[in-house]
Amino acid sequence: MKQSVILAFMANTQDRFCNYHSAKSTYEKLQLIQQIKGLDGVELVYPHDTSTPEETSAMMKELGLNFAAINANIKKDPKFHAGSLSRPNKEIRDEAVNIIKRAKDFAKAVGAPHVTTCPLTDGYDMLFQIDYKAAWRYMIETVAEAADYLPEIPLFLEPKFSETRVHCQLDSTSKALLLLKEVGNKHTGVTLDVGHSMQSQENPAQMLVTTLESGFDVYIHTNDNDTKADWDLVGGSRHFLNYVELLFWAKEYGYDKYYTADASPRIFNVVDFFERHTEVSLGIWNLVNTLDPKKYRKLMAEENYNELMRLVNKEIYRV
Numbered sequence: 001m002k003q004s005v006i007l008a009f010m011a012n013t014q015d016r017f018c019n020y021h022s023a024k025s026t027y028e029k030l031q032l033i034q035q036i037k038g039l040d041g042v043e044l045v046y047p048h049d050t051s052t053p054e055e056t057s058a059m060m061k062e063l064g065l066n067f068a069a070i071n072a073n074i075k076k077d078p079k080f081h082a083g084s085l086s087r088p089n090k091e092i093r094d095e096a097v098n099i100i101k102r103a104k105d106f107a108k109a110v111g112a113p114h115v116t117t118c119p120l121t122d123g124y125d126m127l128f129q130i131d132y133k134a135a136w137r138y139m140i141e142t143v144a145e146a147a148d149y150l151p152e153i154p155l156f157l158e159p160k161f162s163e164t165r166v167h168c169q170l171d172s173t174s175k176a177l178l179l180l181k182e183v184g185n186k187h188t189g190v191t192l193d194v195g196h197s198m199q200s201q202e203n204p205a206q207m208l209v210t211t212l213e214s215g216f217d218v219y220i221h222t223n224d225n226d227t228k229a230d231w232d233l234v235g236g237s238r239h240f241l242n243y244v245e246l247l248f249w250a251k252e253y254g255y256d257k258y259y260t261a262d263a264s265p266r267i268f269n270v271v272d273f274f275e276r277h278t279e280v281s282l283g284i285w286n287l288v289n290t291l292d293p294k295k296y297r298k299l300m301a302e303e304n305y306n307e308l309m310r311l312v313n314k315e316i317y318r319v
């Protein structure tokens with residue numbers, strides 16, 4: 001199991017009420033990642049965490065870290081606060097697509113495997129706020145253009161139910177999958193964020209399988225929450241069995257990308273917080289490797305639910 005983390009969580013973050021931790025340079029954040037046991041990958045946000053490909057690569061190499069993904073940020077700039085890929089204004093849409101294209105150029109230059117983007121500002125707050133027809137058509141058009149560019153660097157879309165819009169345009173894994181079906185480019189996939197999926201009342205394991213069976217790739221972000229909001233807690237801290245089931249199916253499909261922690265330390269010590277995350281993630285991975293998938297899938301085929309429950313109690317919960 002390869003584990004990585006999103007660089008931004010190494011330094012100051014904020015919610016509506018508080019600021020947490022202090023600001024750090026990209027190099028200082030990378031140095032902190034190097035201290036965390038169980039991590040050797042980084043997801044960097046383009047363009048906020050990156051300088052030139054040469055400079056960024058040199059820092060990563062010096063610290064012995066690998067690129068898990070490049071995250072194209074199409075929400076932070078004030079011009080994108082009300083949306084980016086689905087906006088009526090073509091200039092804004094073009095600028096968002098351009099950021100994804102430049103992120104792909106950057107990924108190629110540094111040897112990162114793919115680009116992911118989370119269009120969190122696309123969507124709406126009130127009813128009668130946006131033209132759903134135009135927004136959906138624009139979203140297909142802009143994602144298609146971004147996906148067509150440099151296809152050797154695949155583009156992953158990360159859906160989320162809510163925040164920053166009250167209702168995001170890509171409000172579930174299914175909606176992202178539907179968009180990818182409309183776009184019809186095989187060099188695309190879904191960034192399956194465990195917490196986002198659960199906030200959309202999905203089961204992450206089922207959505208992993210559904211996406212892969214539909215012919216699209218998956219990249220996994222790990223964390224946990226209470227299913228009501230995207231709290232970005234340590235993995236398994238509230239939904240242990242969901243995490244076990246996700247890794248069970250990821251292993252069945254031979255998932256070989258990084259598992260990237262998209263978790264926010266807030267009141268916790270940053271290094272300790274991520275060590276508890278990598279520890280539980282690796283622990284669950286090791287646990288999954290003790291299970292016999294053939295046995296489980298045979299019982300599923302036989303609809304032997306009682307024996308499956310017994311096995312979960314005995315082999316997973318170990319009670």
Ligand SMILES: [Mn+2]
Pocket residue numbers: 158193221262
């Ligand atoms: Mn995420």
